[in-house]
Amino acid sequence: MVEMIESLLTFIGFPLWMQSVIIILLKIVVILLPLLGVVAYFTLLERKVIAYMHVRIGPNRVGPRGLLQPIADAAKLMFKEIVIPSGADKPLFLIAPIISMAPALAAWAVIPFEAEMVLADVDASLLYVLALTSVGVYGVIIAGWASNSKYALLGAMRSAAQIVSYEIAMGFALVGVLMAAGSINLGDIVTAQQGGVVHWFWLPLLPLFLVYFISGVAETNRAPFDVAEGESEIVAGFHVDYSGMAFAVFFLAEYANMILVAMLAALMFLGGWLSPFEGIGFLSGTFLAAPSILWLFAKTSIFMVLYLWFRASFPRYRYDQIMRLGWKVFIPITIVWIAVVGIAIVAEIGPWFATNTGVTG
Amino acid sequence: MISFEQLLFYLFAAIIILSAVRVVTVRNPIHAALYLVLTFFTTSALWILLEAEFLAITLVLVYVGAVMVLFLFVIMMLDIDIAEMREGFVSILPLAVVVAVMMVAVMVMVVGPHHFGLEIYPAAVRHAADYSNTRDLGSVLYTVYLYPFEIAAVILLVAIVAAISLTHRRRPDVVTQRIEDQVAVTKSERLKVIEMKAEERR
Numbered sequence: 001m002v003e004m005i006e007s008l009l010t011f012i013g014f015p016l017w018m019q020s021v022i023i024i025l026l027k028i029v030v031i032l033l034p035l036l037g038v039v040a041y042f043t044l045l046e047r048k049v050i051a052y053m054h055v056r057i058g059p060n061r062v063g064p065r066g067l068l069q070p071i072a073d074a075a076k077l078m079f080k081e082i083v084i085p086s087g088a089d090k091p092l093f094l095i096a097p098i099i100s101m102a103p104a105l106a107a108w109a110v111i112p113f114e115a116e117m118v119l120a121d122v123d124a125s126l127l128y129v130l131a132l133t134s135v136g137v138y139g140v141i142i143a144g145w146a147s148n149s150k151y152a153l154l155g156a157m158r159s160a161a162q163i164v165s166y167e168i169a170m171g172f173a174l175v176g177v178l179m180a181a182g183s184i185n186l187g188d189i190v191t192a193q194q195g196g197v198v199h200w201f202w203l204p205l206l207p208l209f210l211v212y213f214i215s216g217v218a219e220t221n222r223a224p225f226d227v228a229e230g231e232s233e234i235v236a237g238f239h240v241d242y243s244g245m246a247f248a249v250f251f252l253a254e255y256a257n258m259i260l261v262a263m264l265a266a267l268m269f270l271g272g273w274l275s276p277f278e279g280i281g282f283l284s285g286t287f288l289a290a291p292s293i294l295w296l297f298a299k300t301s302i303f304m305v306l307y308l309w310f311r312a313s314f315p316r317y318r319y320d321q322i323m324r325l326g327w328k329v330f331i332p333i334t335i336v337w338i339a340v341v342g343i344a345i346v347a348e349i350g351p352w353f354a355t356n357t358g359v360t361g
Numbered sequence: 362m363i364s365f366e367q368l369l370f371y372l373f374a375a376i377i378i379l380s381a382v383r384v385v386t387v388r389n390p391i392h393a394a395l396y397l398v399l400t401f402f403t404t405s406a407l408w409i410l411l412e413a414e415f416l417a418i419t420l421v422l423v424y425v426g427a428v429m430v431l432f433l434f435v436i437m438m439l440d441i442d443i444a445e446m447r448e449g450f451v452s453i454l455p456l457a458v459v460v461a462v463m464m465v466a467v468m469v470m471v472v473g474p475h476h477f478g479l480e481i482y483p484a485a486v487r488h489a490a491d492y493s494n495t496r497d498l499g500s501v502l503y504t505v506y507l508y509p510f511e512i513a514a515v516i517l518l519v520a521i522v523a524a525i526s527l528t529h530r531r532r533p534d535v536v537t538q539r540i541e542d543q544v545a546v547t548k549s550e551r552l553k554v555i556e557m558k559a560e561e562r563r
Contacts, residue, residue, distance in 0.1 A: 017365070092395075123493045127418045134426025138398070141433055145391060153437065164430055184495065324540050 027119050031108050039255045040070035046308050053312040080244035092146035097249035100139020103132040104256040112187040114273050114293045126184040137163045140238050147241035155237030159221050159228030165326040166218040172334035173212035176205050177268045179341050190272035196279035200271040204352045207337045209269045211330045216261035222307055224314035225322055262303035270299045370410055376403045390436050398429045415495040
């Protein structure tokens with residue numbers, strides 16, 4: 001595919017450097033367009049899933065079975081006026097949604113979809129994702145401050161404190177993963193899990209897996225950790241003064257981040273694009289046992305639906321309970337389990353650490 | 362003809378210098394902190410140009426993602442009167458100029474071409490595309506520099522413990538919730554089922 005476009009570009013007569021720029025831009029489009037489509041239909045899925053859990057029908061007016069609802073929402077938001085509060089810091093007010101959206105999209109640059117299918121095969125890709133997602137918190141803080149409203153500022157403080165606290169637990173969970181895989185390259189982490197369901201890292205790193213995903217839910221400010229915008233209690237938290245497309249960008253960033261966390265969980269703990277039927281005798285050689293991008297998407301969808309399931313099932317945490325869970329429960333658990341993983345690597349326990357998974361070369 | 366890489370370098374360097382100047386000249390402290398964030402971010406871009414991607418990412422992760430967020434937190438909570446802060450600017454100016462000139466002089470003496478010129482540090486050799494800065498750094502850090510690395514870690518740990526113990530006040534007179542007890546509560550402690558006769562129908 002890439003070769004075809006390359007030869008086409010040479011045929012038209014682009015210089016070499018421009019060719020690579022065009023191909024990189026095309027790759028970005030190929031990643032981002034489906035992502036934004038998934039974000040749009042994720043909102044519809046959320047409303048439908050929650051509706052069915054409430055024994056309601058959910059949106060079913062726009063298009064067949066309500067399938068055009070996200071498009072109608074997008075059109076509505078685009079034509080709404082963006083109200084800028086009179087005392088607001090205008091440049092920062094408008095930059096804030098961009099700052100929260102950009103890292104959520106930029107992190108996808110290093111996500112591998114299959115063995116060789118990755119835009120930028122950065123060696124420290126896991127660290128890159130962690131660093132970029134930590135930049136996203138600026139969108140929240142700047143939005144809260146630039147609105148010049150005490151409610152927005154309080155909401156920003158609450159959600160930023162929550163994001164920063166859970167980032168630590170999340171980072172420690174990732175330390176366990178990179179110890180088990182012996183690499184911080186996401187592609188290598190998946191390759192290290194080869195050999196069927198029991199070889200995936202969810203089993204040896206079970207506590208870290210749970211901590212990671214729950215921290216991911218808290219990081220994205222989703223229910224049951226959505227104290228920043230608890231819709232039944234307070235108005236909206238840091239984006240209370242945003243309207244129209246400026247609000248929509250925050251909304252999209254939240255969903256893009258959710259999909260990112262879901263995909264990272266699938267890559268790091270559920271073997272990414274590896275097949276769950278790998279290593280089962282009579283299936284070997286068939287398409288079921290072959291690694292495929294479809295497995296990755298299927299595993300990611302599991303986590304995406306879990307988000308919605310959580311939202312419709314659990315009552316909201318109280319703020320001090322959230323802080324206690326992050327600092328006093330998750331961080332100790334991760335520290336203990338990192339020590340356990342270290343011992344397991346030295347003792348070469350089980351199928352996971354039997355071969356030397358340490359640093360090679 | 363300057364290469365694309367040089368172009369990037371001059372672009373990032375210009376942004377760094379401009380935003381660093383804005384950090385000290387801008388009136389609003391929040392804006393100053395945000396310019397400092399921009400300075401850190403572009404510095405990490407420069408480090409990537411130097412093939413030090415691990416350090417660059419760590420700079421963003423630690424300074425942009427954690428330290429500056431806490432900075433902003435504190436600044437936003439403060440009630441700063443800008444007019445009051447600028448009072449006495451003229452009277453402090455001579456002293457400030459002297460300090461600034463001295464700092465610039467010291468920096469030129471230390472990092473000038475005298476010590477870091479091309480004769481002493483020739484231009485670094487470009488590495489191949491499969492060169493991993495992360496792995497190289499790790500293997501040096503855990504072998505040659507193991508003791509300095511671990512001593513630094515212990516010092517940081519002591520600093521954390523000290524900071525917490527300095528700010529941690531135990532106030533015995535304040536009544537607070539103990540969430541552990543709340544979570545560990547069982548039905549028998551809260552709920553009492555009483556057997557009683559139903560009221561007779563009148």
